[in-house]
Amino acid sequence: MVSGPLALRWCAGGGRWDMGPDMELPSHSKQLLLQLNQQRTKGFLCDVIIMVDNSIFRAHKNVLAASSIYFKSLVLHDNLISLDTDMVSSTVFQQILDFIYTGRLLPGDQPAEPNFSTLLTAASYLQLPELAALCRRRLKRAGKPFSSARAGAAGLGRPARSQRLSTASVIQARYPGLGDGRKGAHPPQEPPQAKGSDDELFLGSSSQEGAHALGRALCPAAGEAGLGGCGGSTNGSSGGCEQELGLDLSKKSPPLPPATPGPHLPPEDAAQLSDSQHGSPSAAPVPPVANSASYTELGAAPEEPMDLEGSEDTALSRLEGPGGQPRKSLRHSARKKEWGRKEPCGPFERKEVGPKSACPGEEGEGLGDRVPNGVLGGGVGAGGPYGEPPFPCREEEENGKDASEDSGQSGSEGGGGPAGPHFLYRPEGYETVSYGDNLYVCIPCAKGFPSSEQLNAHVETHTEEELFIKEEGAYETGSGGAEEEAEDLSAPSSAYAAEPRPFRCTVCEKTYKDPATLRQHEKTHWLTRPFPCNICGKMFTQRGTMTRHMRSHLGLKPFACDECGMRFTRQYRLTEHMRVHSGEKPYECQLCGGKFTQQRNLISHLRMHTSPS
DNA sequence: CTGGGGAAGGGGCCC
């Protein structure tokens, strides 16, 4: 009988490996993990996306599952995992992910002491016992009391501000160029050489075995300070491991250049999209500068920011079944890069600045408050990505488009351009009014307020009854009659006739059945949109639209065609697509009898009939 | 080369 070990010896032949007496290859786990980490940083073969606070990380299911029972159960069924941000912030998760892939908490990321409790909480939450133990040891050594991970969690709730400060400090430490030191930051970056204390952060340096015994040798090329053992340096210049974290959405694009200069900020602040999505639009914060970190972490090379758009393409090409059309990817890439290029002060540029202030006028947390009823951001941060539309050129395009399709809002959008400090739509003849310090404007009555709180308080005073009365007045004095009918041709006439629609837009006179819909509609008149895409910065009037948009970034296409396997982001698209297989062409041209599978194609066809040429 | 059709992506908006 030939035993396994014997066979192994034979295979290993030539003594090429320094086999121990027990046939173990000591460096095997190191090499393996090193490879995995490098693959992660490049997004190679990553098969799971982890969203934390709208920061996006990519990883390998196998690695996660091998590290944590919790992850094991999650990745079993899902490709997209969203973590509880009360338990783990994006920054902490970054550290954890690095730890999983390297077995150490890297010197550059060594959290300030208070952060170990945060880490401990997260490690417990994610069921990473080794890391939890490490944190406990660390806390113990530091004399920080902790009763258990749970205690850490209890004390945390949402890591929120305190942790965010710590987080910032971590960033500061990692990227010393990023502004001045911050209170709570641990001592400035130390020489990359490992210190004694660093060893304590090596799981493997103690008695741990296996992959986590890799220690800092994990990514020799990266230098000791490299985050994730890869990416080289604390300043983010990464020799070949440009992506420390996050999603490399450019994977479909030509292979990334090996190095991506410039710092890669970690997702620093939890107050990102999720926060911005909270509550009413009047309270919806625009993501603070921290978003820039998120953008960056998404892995787009700074010089090619819109590469991340390729994600969609990538996903497309990957997901597309035999009937797919990979070519689409390419054209979309090109298309998007084009508009990406136009971005004057895109999110990617902001990473150059300190974590709390990037583009002029951005102030980290105050921004959100500037997206109230009608937000006035221009005065504060002209040129800031949220003070003005982040993609002015794109906006212009859209404005142009809007002008042709919606007389209501386009008038202001298209006409005015970025429109000074006032984001409130102004009806025809509306003159530019200076609100002075009252940058928060109530749409219904156009009063300005100096703060979002005051505006919100004021908005409360607009009762629905009041609105109703107003509208009744409008009906009476009314423009009603034929004019109104004509105006509402686009509205579902049957429903319109059947149900009362007492809620009327003060700007365009459209009416709605309920105030919520009216409010939703009114947002379309704002010149600033309250829901920014956390990836590309594009702004939306509705959260749902933004979410849908995000899906395209992430390549999430839940709706698959049974026939050809092609996948879509929307059910409606799939329905539409299915007609390709069924041959159904429900849209018929009344002029020539031509039939179409898509209504839009009928419309463009009709245009051909009606156009003069 | 051009124009039309087919198919698909994306955003706006109402329900």
Next chain:
DNA sequence: AGGGCCCCTTCCCCA
């Protein structure tokens, strides 16, 4: 929040 529909746009194919 999500579904559904509308519109604009793009790209490819083909006559």
